[in-house]
Amino acid sequence: MKVHVRPDKIQQFLRDKNISQNQLAQKIGVTWRYICRIVKGEYINPGNHVIAGLLHLTELPFEELFVIVHDPQPTMVAENHSSYSSDISSKKIIIINNN
Numbered sequence: 001m002k003v004h005v006r007p008d009k010i011q012q013f014l015r016d017k018n019i020s021q022n023q024l025a026q027k028i029g030v031t032w033r034y035i036c037r038i039v040k041g042e043y044i045n046p047g048n049h050v051i052a053g054l055l056h057l058t059e060l061p062f063e064e065l066f067v068i069v070h071d072p073q074p075t076m077v078a079e080n081h082s083s084y085s086s087d088i089s090s091k092k093i094i095i096i097n098n099n
Contacts, residue, residue, distance in 0.1 A: 003066050003069075004067045009058070022035075033049055
């Protein structure tokens with residue numbers, strides 16, 4: 001499963017709040033180039049830090065800001081990592097953090 005950013009929502013947020021890509025990058029703690037790639041639709045699978053930052057700053061619901069793209073073979077992830085579990089019937093992967 002991958003999380004894809006909806007570039008149109010980031011672009012709209014920047015316009016509505018009248019902030020620059022650089023300002024957004026600084027608030028999240030990433031480079032301007034990283035945000036630029038998201039806004040252009042070139043980088044659509046951000047890390048957890050960026051997901052959390054975008055959700056916090058935009059105050060948009062997860063479902064509006066991101067799209068979930070299911071892995072065509074979810075069992076491969078579950079089989080290769082002992083800390084992962086999968087429910088094949090619902091095509092979900094559950095991450096269990098044992099740290």
